[in-house]
Every structure is written in C-alpha cells, then in structure tokens.
Amino acid sequence: MIQIRGLKFHYPKSRVVLNDISLDFSSGNIYGLFGENGEGKSTLIKLMAGLLFPKKGYCQMSNNDLSKRRIEDMREVFMVPEDFELPSLSIHKFEKINAPFYPKFSQDQFYDLIREFKLSPQENLSALSFGQKKKVLIAFGVSANTSLLLLDEPTNGLDIPSKSQFRKIMASAVDEGKCIVISTHQVRDLHSLINHVVILGQSKVVFDQPFSSISEKLWFGRAKQDRQDQIIYTEPSFGSRAVLERLDQEETEVDLELLFNAVVSNPERINNVVKGKMHGTVI
C-alpha cells in the first residue's frame, strides 16, 4: 500500500531528521511507529500524509507519489495530528462541512463513535477539552474509512477509560483494506493493538518487524541464572525484566517498552536475533 524508498528529509536550516528511510506498510495491519523525542516520527507521518515533501527518495501510495497530492490518493488518507485546533462549530456542523470530501465517509459510524465517546453532536468544539476534541477527530478519521489512517500520539490527552476505548475502536476499525499507522512514545497504550513494530533512531529505521517474528524469536521476562548469557537487554535494576533469545522457551507476551529499550540500546544484536521478514534498512 505505502512504499517508502531512500527517503531523506530535513526542515529548512535544520539537521537531517530522516535519512535513507525505506519501509513498506501494507493493508490489514496496525503499525506502531516508535522512537525517542525528535527522532522524526511525526515528520514521517506528515510525509506519508503528503503534508511535507521528501528532499530525496519517495513515499508512494499505489505507485503514486504522495507529495503530488493527487485527489485519488488524498481521499484515501486521513491523519490525526498530535497537536491541532478545531473551529468553533458544533460536532454536527464539523461533520457536515468536512465529510463531503471523503467519498467513503459513514455518518452512522461517526455518530455511533461520538456517542461511544460520550459526546453529543450538538456540542460545540470550542467548549470541549483537548482530549474530547481528539476523540472527535479520531471518530472522524475512522468514519472517513480511508485506506490509510495516520495517528500521531493519539492517546495524548485521553483519560484512562478512553485509552482502552480507543484500542477497542482501532481494533474494530482495521480490516483487509485498511492500514493504520500509530506514532507514539507511550508504548504501553498500544499494548495488544499493533501487529507490526517500526522503531526510528538516529534518523534511520533501526527496527522493522512484525509482531509474529518478535514473539517467535524473543523472550520477555526475568532471566534465570542459567540463561544469563542469552540476555540481549535487561532493565538497569536488580531482578528486573530482560529480553532474551527465545530458543525453546515458552512464548511470552511482547513487552513493547522493554523491546523499545532493547532496540535503542543495541539495535544490531536484536536485529541479528530477529531474522524474520526484513522490511527496512537496519543500521
């Protein structure tokens, strides 16, 4: 669906944010895009939405360059940014003026989600909290039924019940024709939701693996004494959890936070262990 090759980007008079990025995003998946602050997660999301143009390389959707902003591509992309402003309108009016641009927009789905988020269509957006505004935008994005849904830090500003509500909605939103990319540094919020992990570091893709490969090759937990030599990464405190080669051990639940720390501290080793389908360039 989305093909990124040799992508390089920097803001004017600024350091290179993304360098030689090559990734593939296919439909039917929910991708988790992780990285430390300033590693270019939001920039990559904006490039995928056609809001920024690559300095080198390309970002294509069905073989069309997204920076061309062709109408047939733009109607298949929706993005929920991290920080945004919504106009002073009722939710109903907001839907009325923006929905006609998205041919697959479902009014029923939108108002169902609005009700699920405990909001009323007559409420004015200016009177809502940031978290509630984010819910409106998430509901709009899901109801637009675009093939590609990009979410930048979607759980920022959401309260605890809303986070699980968000996970439920996202899980039900993805189907064979849709691809969802969620950029966040709050890895715990995406627990049990994503099925592919992409980690950015030092302007490059340092990890790009499906969940199935991770759980097949890695083991998460407290390492026994006889397995100390298999430790790839351990938390820097006594008796803490570690990432190990799975070998013949029982499959464990993937600890995203631990995985992220392991990748950031030693990307080469962890990539050598997880040798599944390699999508991106690994440093």
Add this chain to the structure above:
Amino acid sequence: MAQSFNIKRVSSLMYRNLVLLRGAIITTLLVAGGLILVATLLSIRGDYVVKSNEFIGVFSVLFLSIGLLFTFAIFREMHSGKSSYFYFLLPVTALERVIAAWLLSNVIYIIVFTFFAFVIGQIAILLCSFSPSTGIHFLPIFSETFWTVVKFYFFVQPAFLLGAVVFSKNRIGKTLLAAIVVFFCVFIYNLILCFAFTGGAFDVFTSDPFSTDAFDLATKDVSGIGAFLFSLVFGPMMLLVTYFRITEKEIR
C-alpha cells in the same frame, strides 16, 4: 481515475469556507451595513435625495477594504500552525482551492456586497421617505464610478489572493509593500525607457507640438496595451502563480 477538477468539490469548499468564517462575515456585514445606513441618511440630509457620487464614496471604501480583508481571511486556515494540516489534508486539488477562493472572494463577493449595499441604501431612503420632503427613489448605485471600482477590484484582487497565500505573517502589510515595490520598479523602468527614447533629453515635456503628439499617441496606444495587460493578463497570471504556490506549499 478521479477528476482533478470537480465543481461539486469547489462548491463544498466554498461552503466550508463560508461556515468557518461565518462569525467574521456577520460582524463585518453588520458594521458595513451600519456605516452605509448612516452615510446614506447623511447624504439625504439637505437635498432629500441620494446622489450617485455621494453613495459611491462610502461604498468604494467599504467594498475594497472588506474585499481585501475577506481575501486574506479565506487563506487564514492555511497559515495557522495548528489547523493548516486539515486544510492541506482535504482531498481538494490546488486548482479547486484557487478557483473556490477566487469565486468566493471576487465574483460572489462583488455580487453579494453590491446587493447588500443597495438594500441597505434603499432601506435608508425608505426610512427617510416618512418625511414628506423625501420622495421614494431608487438608489443610484450603478454609476460609471461604480463600474470602475468593481473592474479595479475584479482585476487587481488576484494579486492580493497571491499575497494571502505567499506570506504567512503580516500578510496584508507585506502584500501592500510588494505592490509598492512593483509599482516603483515599473516607474523606474519607464523612466529608463523614457531616457533611452529621448536620448537623455527630458525637455520633451516642453510646449513643443511634437511632444504633445507623442503623449497623445502614447496615451492612446500604450494605455490600451497597458489596460489589456493589466486586465486580461495580470489577473489570470496572479491566479496561476497562486496555484503553483499552493501546489508547493508544505505545512510548518
């Protein structure tokens, strides 16, 4: 393959712009309406009739200034750091964005504001008709000056549309400054041409009958070319440049 120009999307975008700006539009129309009403009532005072030149003065000032403010307001969303993403994310082509903005801030604005000013002026006349000295008469809005003002706005406004897209901060000031700079450049260029044609002798301005003929010819021929350039080339060219600027615009 989807159409790159769709009139339905253009009308949806115009409707969206009107809804987003509805608060500002209502306030501006109320203020403009009040001013037109007062000015018309004042012009009736004395001779009990609204003369064309009296009405067109206040109309011109309000028509031009509100029109330019409206032009800049249409692209406000594009320059706002936190809402520009939605504007650019909308599945609308650059051509449709330019056409929608131009139709709204130029063609539709001219028709709506003229009608609005006419109605308010006519209401002022009707209000005064309660006095026996003032007879009911139609507001003489469609004078020669009116058409000159409308033509000026129609052809020059696209330059401000371009300014509204190009500049992200102090947009009105920067556009006016750019217009002044362009004017001076053309003026200096003309001076250089004049210097070249007359061989450095600026005394052609004396009462020599040859110079009178030259000026008559220049006014007749060059002004015609100038009017043609400014009316049929300048406006569309500005719209074309606006289109390309939108095409290459990224969010901040």
